[in-house]
Each structure stands twice: as structure tokens, then as C-alpha cells.
Amino acid sequence: MNENEIARKINEFGTGLPRFERRARKPKVTGFAIYAAAAILVGVTVFVSIPRAQASGFQEMVFALKGVRTMEAITYSRHSDGTYFPIEHQWMSGSKLAVEAKMNGGMHMIAISTPTDYIVNLMAMGVTTREPDAWDPFHGKTTALDWVTEDNDFGVVGAERTMKRLDSPSLNGRKAYILRYEKSKEPSRTVETIWVDSQTNLPIRCSVQESDHITLANGTTQDHHSDIYTDYQFDLPVSDSIFAPRFSPVVDVAARQTELVRKWQAEPLAKGRKATVLDAQVSNDGSLYLLYPLGYAPAEVKGARGEKYVKAADYQPGGVRGDTKTDDRLSEFGKPIWGAVFVPTKLGNAHEQSFEVTFRPVAQQGWLKIETGPGPSETLSFSARDCMNWPDYAFDLVLATYFLQVDMSRALAQAKALESAGDIDSALTMYLEAFERQKQIPPPHEDRSLVPAEAMLRRVGRSSEADALRVQIEASRVNRGLPK
């Protein structure tokens, strides 16, 4: 058999393979029972770019991690006041993994992966959701050590970095050595350091310091600096209560989603020839949450009394990552289901309850973003139900954590609309409100709300107020380790 024949056969087989379809997956907790990055770290040792001496340091740590049965890890992040505060607490025991994330009020949650369930305790909201056969898209890889190993995976294909093994003074009373990576490619720079116990070869601490400079869609730039470290402890007792639901009744996500799809199939809120509204709810601040099947998307919203609205955000059930089985369950509806939230362009009016929404064909579908294009439009009229801050399906459709971001987007969209309309005082109120809501989402950046507020105030000649904002912005940047 000659080379051409072999090439032809390999190609024939390769092209005959089915296309890859993204899917939800079961948790592989048992597959990485000795979490602690042990399995991943095995891979680290074979990297061609790591000198032999340094690789042996990893090798020793890998073997030590293989014998681990439980792990407790706490991750700390540098706060805007310069101090470090805990943001994540992890426990691993056998085939169970729990991650408690605590940023601010809204972002306090405990996510638990077991071989059968994915449970999320939304602590600040007093809600527990449970999803059978769900896949934790992060496999619990959330500590600084995991980022280091992930970056090592990237190293093999050319991500530049250097690595050194260094002596270290004792850490937490334990004699240690250091494995340090540095990678620098303008404008980003990352330093990753692992302190390894000299006697047990288990990691004691891992830190990741990263600086970056990114360009936002609107053309502005933003510095990003993160500084986190994780402390590890191994083979200490871990209580079973860590892996239990905290609130009852537990929201059974799978059952609720199936129930909702049946209801929408039987009774959509409004249906035209092309466009359909599955659900519409008005929050206590007048925001309109629309749910619709993709194809035709809402482009313009008008209240029955003439109030104008602007779109603040698009959202897709399943949240930011969308890797649970939510997509699969909702696919029974026939088309992907999307949502959009619109906010009124004025403050203080009585909330509208009835709406006229013009739908247009979807021109572009991006990452949590829908853009409509030209083509035949269709206008539907309907009344919306009242809800609190979020629509009542927020937990059923795994949207709660994403809606924290939407809260900020709502305020920001309203601020921009008010600024365009010349209502500077109201716009300033909403810019500041957006900043407050941003604090619920780590990290609390001032760039998206205070910076445009400062520019607006300077434009209209309110210099002293703009100066005050500038002081706040610069203080925040300095505390986060950024240049003014």
C-alpha cells in the first residue's frame, strides 16, 4: 500500500466522522476523584519546554498528590483597598466536590458536584437548585493551582513562558521550595508561583498575578489586574454537610424546565405569523423581560401609553456558560429560546403593563448577544405580568447569576438613554446605581459606569462633580494596583 493510498484512507475515515455537536455532559467527579489537580499535573511533567530539573519538581508533587484523599483550599484575591480577602473555599472528599464562592452579597454561592447531581446553593438568595446529570463545566478547577496547570497545557503549543525552581523560606511553618513560571507578552504579564512542601511534596500555596490591557467593544481600553493565591490542606476530615442542599424546597431544574416548555408550547403569550412571545414580565423598576424563540427577535419596544424602551441585555437560558442540559431540554420547543430585557428611557413614570413590540429577523447571533437586521417586521401587542427584580423563571432557567450582571447592564443602559435625552441628573443617578450594582459582580470595575459619568459631567461643564468622580476612579485604580 503506497503513501497516497494511506492518505486517501485516512482522509476517507476522517471526513466520514460525524460533525461535533456541543452537548451537556455528566459530571466526571469520579474521574477526577483525587481532584487537587493531580491528574492534570501528571501532564505537566511531560512538557517539552520544562527543563528536566524543574520537571522533576512537578513530578514529585504529582506523585504526592496521587495519595491525597481529601482537600480543603481557600483562594484569596487582592481587594481594592490592597488587602487580600477570601473569595473561594473548596472541599474535595472522595467523589464529591464543593466550591463556595463569596464575593459580595449577590455572588455568595456553594456549587456541589456529585456523581449524580449538580447542586447550587445561592446563599444570598436563599435558593437551592438541583440538576441531575448536569456537568460542572469547570470540573472544579477553580484554584490558582489549576490555572497554573491549565497554562502549562497551553505551553506545549507555544504559549511563551519561563520556569524556575527556587529555594524558599518556610511557609506556614513548613519547609518549602518554589516552582515559578513567568510569561510576558505585551501588554499582558503573568507570574505563577507554587510553594511545595519539601517533606511531603504537596503544594502549600499557589499564586497567580496577572496584568492585562484590553480593548472594549466601544473602543475604550481597560486595564485588568488580578492577584490571587490559594492555600491548600490535604487529608483533613471533611464533613458530609458541606455537600448537602442548604435550602428547601430545592428547585428541580430539570422538572421545571420540562414543565415550562410544555406550557409555552400550549399557550404562548402572543403569536404572530413569524414572531412569538413566550413570556413577558415587568420588574419592580419597570424593566421588561421578554422570552422568545429565536428567528425573529424583539427590536423595538413601546409601552401602550407611549413610553419608549431601550434594550439593556440579551440572555440565553442556561446562563453565561450554557453547558448544563438546559439547552437540551428547551430544544424540545423546536427553536432555541432567548431572552431580552428592555428598560424605560425615563425615570419615575408609572410602569407600563401593556406593550407593542416590533420583531425583526435575527441578523447576527453572538455570545449572549442578538442583533436584528432588515427584513419584514411584525408587531405584537400583549400585557406583561409583574415580577420582583427578576422574572420568576430566573432559577428554573439557571439565569440567577447572569441576572446579577444584567442588573448592572439595566442601570447602565438607562443611564446612557437618559444622557442622550439630556436628563443629566437622572443619568448621573443611574451611572452611580450601575456602579453600585457592579459591586455584586467581581471584580468591581469603575470603568464601565464612573468613567462615562465623569465624561458626561465634563461635557456639560459640571467640573467639580467630575473632579470628585475622578478622585474616586483613581483611588480605586491605585488600590487595585493599576496606574492612574
Place this chain on the structure above:
Amino acid sequence: MQLSERLSKPQSVSKAEDLEEALESVAQDVYRYARFRMMNIQDAEDATMETLHALRRNSRPFLEARSRTFFAIGVCRRKIANIVRANRFKWFAKRPESDLASMTESQVAIGQTLAQLSPEHREILALKYFHEFTQDEIAALIGRSPSAVNSLLQRARQAFAEISPSREVFE
């Protein structure tokens, strides 16, 4: 769902869209590479999903890579190594797979031949003849010298030819 500050790094909307498009553009190549290596749907899908997640989480080097496909396959290589280490490797020949129904008899026969090769032989044949990487690229990807790649390729071809049934059997 991940709440650490690192993951919450603000990402520009345009960059996020670019990233999703870039991921879509490499997903099929990554999956096919994984199928050559794993010969098992479930494992190949796992490796592909983990690769896409890794690229999404740490997108900059991926987006800036000279060849995104090359970069993504390199990452996938590591993910496959992790899965193999977890002893979840299944032979194509021993486990009927649902997608065999969509394959021709000839493609199934080639698959069964490939399943009898060593993983490194399957990998190098796929990289050379399906993904069409150069010898130097393959060398960089698998961490061997170009001459070692050449030798490995020769042995892989020889093994494939020896195991492969004659053309008449399935053509």
C-alpha cells in the same frame, strides 16, 4: 459556573464574539483529531469540550496563535492525555458506536484498522494525512525532532499497511 476573579475578567463584547467564532472554526478539526486519537465518541466529545472550555477560559494565546487549529489541537492533546490517564479509553473495534450507522462500510473497515494501531501511530497519521500539518509542525506539536517524526511516520504507515485488509475486501 465559576466565580473567581480570574474568570470574571472583563471581556470585550467584540472579543467575546470573535472568540466564539474562533472556537466554532476549530471545533470540527479538534473533534476529528480527538476521534482519531480516542476512537470513542464519548471520550472524543469530552476531550473536545474540555479543549473548547480551556480555550475560552484562557483565550488570548488562542486568539493570537499563528494557527488557531494547530494551537487548539495542541491543547486537545493534553486533554486527551488526561482522559487516557483516567483509564477511560475504549477501543473502537470493541464497542459499537452509534455514529457507525452514518459511516460507509469502507469507513468502518478503516476505523477498525486504525483501532488496532498504537495511539501514537493513529495520531501521527491523522496529523499528517487528515489535518495536513507539515513535518516541522508535527514535530513541534508532539515534542519530537523532525527526523523522529519522519521515522514514526514511516513505522505508522507500515503498521497501517500490514493491518489493513486488502482493497478487495471492502471496495
